[in-house]
Amino acid sequence: MKHFFMCLFFMGWYAFAFAQQKQIQGNIKNRAGTAIAYASVMVKNERNHIVSFKASDEKGDFALLLPDTLILYPIRLEIRHLGYKTIKLSITDLKKNYPIVMEEQAIDLSQVEVKSRPRIDRRGDTLSYEVSTFSKNEDRSIGDVLKRMPGIEVNDKGEIKYNGKSISNFYIDDDDLLNDRYAIGSKTIRHDMVKRVEILQNHQPIKVLRQRVLSDAVALNLVIKEKAKLKLTGQAKIGLGAPHQYDSELNTVLFNKKYKMLNVLKANNIGEDLLADFTAFNQSSFLAAMDNGHPQALLSASTVAVPELPKNQYYFNRSGSLNANNLVNLKNGIQLKSNINVLSDRNVLEYNSFNDLYLEDDTVHYSEEQKVFKSLFLTDISLSAEANKELYYFRNRLRVAYTGQPIRAELGSNEFELDQQLNDHISDFSNHLEYVPMLKNKNIIRAEWYTSYYRNFQKLTIWPGINDQVLNRDSAYARAEQMVQTPSWFNKMSLAYGLVNGLIKQQYQIGLLNEIQQLKSALRLEQLDGHTNPFEGSDDNNLRWTRSRLYTNAIYEYKMEKLEASFSIPMTWQIIRYQDHNFQVDNHKRQFFVNPSLRLKVMTTVEDFISLNYSYNNKVGDINNVYRGAILLNYRSLQSNDALLQEQNNHQAGLSYNFQHAITMLFLHGGLSWSKATANAILSSRVTNNITQTVLVPLSNNVSTFSVYGGASKYIFVFGATAAIKASWDNARYNQLLNGHLFPYANSTFSLSPSIEARLWSAISLSYNATGTWMKSKAVAKEGTPSLPEQQITLYDQSVQFNFAPYKSLFMTVTGRQQFRQQKRQHLSYFFVDANVRYRIDKWHSDIEMNLINLADVKDYETYSISGNRFYYSHYSLRGRMAVLKYTFSF
Known part of the structure; x- marks a missing residue:
C-alpha cells in the first residue's frame, strides 16, 4: 500500500506541474x-x-x-x-x-513539376493516409499499397504493424467484418476501392468505454470510396501452367452501410498455403487473459522444421478453400455477422536431416530421411450478434470448429526404416457473451461469460516395431500404437463495476473460473504372432484434472495532460486437483496469488511518447505437466512426469519510445525489455542414439531474457521512396538437464533488416529487403560444468525486385532472392529468380499475366541451425521451375 500511495502522489504532482x-x-x-x-x-x-x-x-x-x-x-x-x-x-x-x-x-x-505528393493527415489520435497518393499503376490489392506507406509494416504472414506495434482490429468502414483473420482482406480488397487508410491510436472498440477506460491499442480502418459502395464487385481468376499447375479464385465484395460481404473461393496446386487466410493474429483481451487454454497436442509424425523460404518453393499441395464473411447492420443498431471458413488441403514434404547433441564425453547423432503426406480438412463457423452504442454494448459470439488431419510418413532413421500413420481430430465449441451498460450515474457495469468444450483425439501407429530394447524387453515386434485424447470443458464468468467519472478512474472486478479436463492414453505393442500387449514399462494414463479459481481485480487509471498511468492488482485464490488411480495419484493444491502490473505513458510532444511497464505473474502448469504414464510422442521420444505440478513466477519490465511526425513522414520506435522466470521444475532428458526419454523433475530452473530493439520508417520526398530499418539484439539464459548433467546456456541473436522501395525513373521502380542475423550459443562456464563447443551461425537473406512499366497497361517484374548461411568453415548460398508479366485490358476489365517461378530451377535446399548444445542440418526437395498463365476478369 505504501508503494501504491507513493504512485498516486507522483501522479498528482505530475498533474500539478502541467497547467491546463x-x-x-x-x-x-x-x-x-x-x-x-x-x-x-x-x-x-x-x-x-x-x-x-x-x-x-x-x-x-x-x-x-x-x-x-x-x-x-x-x-x-x-x-x-x-x-x-x-x-x-x-x-x-x-x-x-x-x-x-x-x-x-x-x-x-x-x-513547377506536377506530382501526386503522398499525403498523411493527423486529427487527434487518427492518422489518415490518402491511398491514391501512395498507390502505383501496378498495384492490385490494398496490401500492396500498405507495404509502401511509411510507419506501416506487413510481414510475410499478412500481419500488419504500425510503428512496431501489431494492430488490434482491422475495420472496413468502421465495421469489423473479418474478426482477427484479416489477411484475406488485405490480399483481396482492391486498392482503388479505398479512399483512405486510417490508423486509430489509443483505440477503444467499445463505444461506451471510450474516454472512460484507457487503451494503448492501435487499429486500422479502411475508408471505402462512395462509388465503390454502390454495387457488388469481384474477380474471377483462372490459371493453368506447367508442370501440371492450376490456380483459380472467385471473390465477391460489397461494402455499403447496411451490408458488407467478402467471400473468397480458391483452389490451387502452385504452393500457395490457403491456411494462412485463416490465421488469427491477436486474441481478444478476455481470451488472452485465460492463461490456461486448450491442452497442447502431444503426438507428432515429424521432427523437423520447415525451411526458411517462401512456401511456394517447397509446398507440394492440392488445396481448396472457402472464406465467407457476411455482415448486416439492422435499423435498430444490431449487427449480425457470420464468418465461415472451410479448407481442404493435401500436401507432401520431403526431406532428410541430422542433428548432433553434444554431451560431456559423447555426441549423440540422429539422422532421418522422411516423406510426409498430409490431408487436412478444417471447418470453422462463427456467428455473432452485436450492438455497439453510446449507452451500452452487447455481443454474443458462437463458434463451432472441427479439424481432421490424417498424416502418413515414410521414414528412415539411423539405418532403419519405418512407416507412420497419425490421425488427429479436434472438435471445438465455444460461446462468448459480453454486456456493458452505462448506468444513470454515468458509471459502467461489464459482464462477461465464456464457455467452451474442446476435444483432441490422436492416434499414432508406427511399423515395424521400433526401439524394442526400451519398449518390448529387447524382443522384435510388429507395430506400436499410441492413443491420446484430451476432452476439456472450460467456463469463465466475470462482473466488473467501473467508477469512470473521477480524476482517478476505478474498476473493480470479480470472477469465477472452472476447468475440467481428462487425459487418457494407451500405448499398445502388436507382437509378431498377432496378439497385442500393453507397454510393460508404464500403465496407461487416466488422469482427471479440475481447477477452480476465484479472482478479483482492482484497476486504477489516471490521465492528465501529458501523463497516463494504469495500475492493476489482480488477486487469485485457486484450488487444483488431479488424480489418476492407476498411479495412486490424488493431489490437491490451494494457492493465493497477487499479480500486480503498472503502465506509465508520458507524452513528450503532441505526437511522441515514452512508455514504461512492469508486471509480476504467477503461472501454474497444466494437465500436460502431471501425467505419470509414458507417452510415445514420436518415433524417438518417450515422455512421462513425476506428477509434480510446475510453478513459475515471472518478472517482466519494458521501456519504449515512440516517435511519429506525420508532416515529414518520419516514424521511429525503440526500447528494451527484460524478463526473469523462476520455475520449481525442469525437463530432464535421457538421450541415446535411438530414443530420448524425458521426465519433469523437481529442480529449480531460471530463464532470463533481455532484448533491445528499434526501428525507423521514412518517406524520402526527393526520391519518392519509402525506406525502413529494424534492428534487435536478444540474449537468453536457460538450463538443460541431459543425461544427469546440468548445462547452463546463453544464446544471443542480433538481427538487422533494412528495406527501401523507390521510383528510379517514371517507368522503373525498385524494392529491396534484407535481413542479416548473427546467432551464437554457448555453455556458461561454471565449476563442475562440462565443456561444450560454442556454436555460431551467420545468415544473410536479401531480395531485390525491379518493376518496369514501359506502357500504361503493361507491367513487368523480376525478383531475385539470395540466401547465405555460414557456420564455422561451412557455408551455403542460394539464388532464386522469379518473373511476372501482366497486361491489363481496361476495355474488357481483364488482366492477362504470366508467372515464372524459380527460373534457376533450384530443386534442393540445405540449411542448418543451432539451439543450446544441438546442431541441426536439413535438406529439402523443392518444387523447381514453374510457369502459370492466368486470366483475371473484374466485375
Missing part, C-alpha cells in the same frame, strides 16, 4: 478580405520542431490547443499556402486572437 491547455486562434484572409481556406497552420518551437498543426477551415478560421507552459519557451506561428508568401509570427500571448493577412505571390509555372 490554452487555445491559440485566429483568422486568415488575403488583402482583398477573402477568407483563405486549407492553409497550413503550424506552431514551432525554438528547435524548429512542430508542436501543433492544423488546416484553416472554409472561413479561414483556425484554433490550436497548446499547454500554457509552452509560453516559457520561444515559439512562433508559421502559415503556408500555395500562391501566398509564408507568414512567420512570434507568439507572446496564448490568449490573443491573431488576424492574419497573407500576401499573394506569383508562381512561375515553368519551374
Whole structure:
C-alpha cells in the first residue's frame, strides 16, 4: 500500500506541474478580405520542431490547443499556402486572437513539376493516409499499397504493424467484418476501392468505454470510396501452367452501410498455403487473459522444421478453400455477422536431416530421411450478434470448429526404416457473451461469460516395431500404437463495476473460473504372432484434472495532460486437483496469488511518447505437466512426469519510445525489455542414439531474457521512396538437464533488416529487403560444468525486385532472392529468380499475366541451425521451375 500511495502522489504532482491547455486562434484572409481556406497552420518551437498543426477551415478560421507552459519557451506561428508568401509570427500571448493577412505571390509555372505528393493527415489520435497518393499503376490489392506507406509494416504472414506495434482490429468502414483473420482482406480488397487508410491510436472498440477506460491499442480502418459502395464487385481468376499447375479464385465484395460481404473461393496446386487466410493474429483481451487454454497436442509424425523460404518453393499441395464473411447492420443498431471458413488441403514434404547433441564425453547423432503426406480438412463457423452504442454494448459470439488431419510418413532413421500413420481430430465449441451498460450515474457495469468444450483425439501407429530394447524387453515386434485424447470443458464468468467519472478512474472486478479436463492414453505393442500387449514399462494414463479459481481485480487509471498511468492488482485464490488411480495419484493444491502490473505513458510532444511497464505473474502448469504414464510422442521420444505440478513466477519490465511526425513522414520506435522466470521444475532428458526419454523433475530452473530493439520508417520526398530499418539484439539464459548433467546456456541473436522501395525513373521502380542475423550459443562456464563447443551461425537473406512499366497497361517484374548461411568453415548460398508479366485490358476489365517461378530451377535446399548444445542440418526437395498463365476478369 505504501508503494501504491507513493504512485498516486507522483501522479498528482505530475498533474500539478502541467497547467491546463490554452487555445491559440485566429483568422486568415488575403488583402482583398477573402477568407483563405486549407492553409497550413503550424506552431514551432525554438528547435524548429512542430508542436501543433492544423488546416484553416472554409472561413479561414483556425484554433490550436497548446499547454500554457509552452509560453516559457520561444515559439512562433508559421502559415503556408500555395500562391501566398509564408507568414512567420512570434507568439507572446496564448490568449490573443491573431488576424492574419497573407500576401499573394506569383508562381512561375515553368519551374513547377506536377506530382501526386503522398499525403498523411493527423486529427487527434487518427492518422489518415490518402491511398491514391501512395498507390502505383501496378498495384492490385490494398496490401500492396500498405507495404509502401511509411510507419506501416506487413510481414510475410499478412500481419500488419504500425510503428512496431501489431494492430488490434482491422475495420472496413468502421465495421469489423473479418474478426482477427484479416489477411484475406488485405490480399483481396482492391486498392482503388479505398479512399483512405486510417490508423486509430489509443483505440477503444467499445463505444461506451471510450474516454472512460484507457487503451494503448492501435487499429486500422479502411475508408471505402462512395462509388465503390454502390454495387457488388469481384474477380474471377483462372490459371493453368506447367508442370501440371492450376490456380483459380472467385471473390465477391460489397461494402455499403447496411451490408458488407467478402467471400473468397480458391483452389490451387502452385504452393500457395490457403491456411494462412485463416490465421488469427491477436486474441481478444478476455481470451488472452485465460492463461490456461486448450491442452497442447502431444503426438507428432515429424521432427523437423520447415525451411526458411517462401512456401511456394517447397509446398507440394492440392488445396481448396472457402472464406465467407457476411455482415448486416439492422435499423435498430444490431449487427449480425457470420464468418465461415472451410479448407481442404493435401500436401507432401520431403526431406532428410541430422542433428548432433553434444554431451560431456559423447555426441549423440540422429539422422532421418522422411516423406510426409498430409490431408487436412478444417471447418470453422462463427456467428455473432452485436450492438455497439453510446449507452451500452452487447455481443454474443458462437463458434463451432472441427479439424481432421490424417498424416502418413515414410521414414528412415539411423539405418532403419519405418512407416507412420497419425490421425488427429479436434472438435471445438465455444460461446462468448459480453454486456456493458452505462448506468444513470454515468458509471459502467461489464459482464462477461465464456464457455467452451474442446476435444483432441490422436492416434499414432508406427511399423515395424521400433526401439524394442526400451519398449518390448529387447524382443522384435510388429507395430506400436499410441492413443491420446484430451476432452476439456472450460467456463469463465466475470462482473466488473467501473467508477469512470473521477480524476482517478476505478474498476473493480470479480470472477469465477472452472476447468475440467481428462487425459487418457494407451500405448499398445502388436507382437509378431498377432496378439497385442500393453507397454510393460508404464500403465496407461487416466488422469482427471479440475481447477477452480476465484479472482478479483482492482484497476486504477489516471490521465492528465501529458501523463497516463494504469495500475492493476489482480488477486487469485485457486484450488487444483488431479488424480489418476492407476498411479495412486490424488493431489490437491490451494494457492493465493497477487499479480500486480503498472503502465506509465508520458507524452513528450503532441505526437511522441515514452512508455514504461512492469508486471509480476504467477503461472501454474497444466494437465500436460502431471501425467505419470509414458507417452510415445514420436518415433524417438518417450515422455512421462513425476506428477509434480510446475510453478513459475515471472518478472517482466519494458521501456519504449515512440516517435511519429506525420508532416515529414518520419516514424521511429525503440526500447528494451527484460524478463526473469523462476520455475520449481525442469525437463530432464535421457538421450541415446535411438530414443530420448524425458521426465519433469523437481529442480529449480531460471530463464532470463533481455532484448533491445528499434526501428525507423521514412518517406524520402526527393526520391519518392519509402525506406525502413529494424534492428534487435536478444540474449537468453536457460538450463538443460541431459543425461544427469546440468548445462547452463546463453544464446544471443542480433538481427538487422533494412528495406527501401523507390521510383528510379517514371517507368522503373525498385524494392529491396534484407535481413542479416548473427546467432551464437554457448555453455556458461561454471565449476563442475562440462565443456561444450560454442556454436555460431551467420545468415544473410536479401531480395531485390525491379518493376518496369514501359506502357500504361503493361507491367513487368523480376525478383531475385539470395540466401547465405555460414557456420564455422561451412557455408551455403542460394539464388532464386522469379518473373511476372501482366497486361491489363481496361476495355474488357481483364488482366492477362504470366508467372515464372524459380527460373534457376533450384530443386534442393540445405540449411542448418543451432539451439543450446544441438546442431541441426536439413535438406529439402523443392518444387523447381514453374510457369502459370492466368486470366483475371473484374466485375
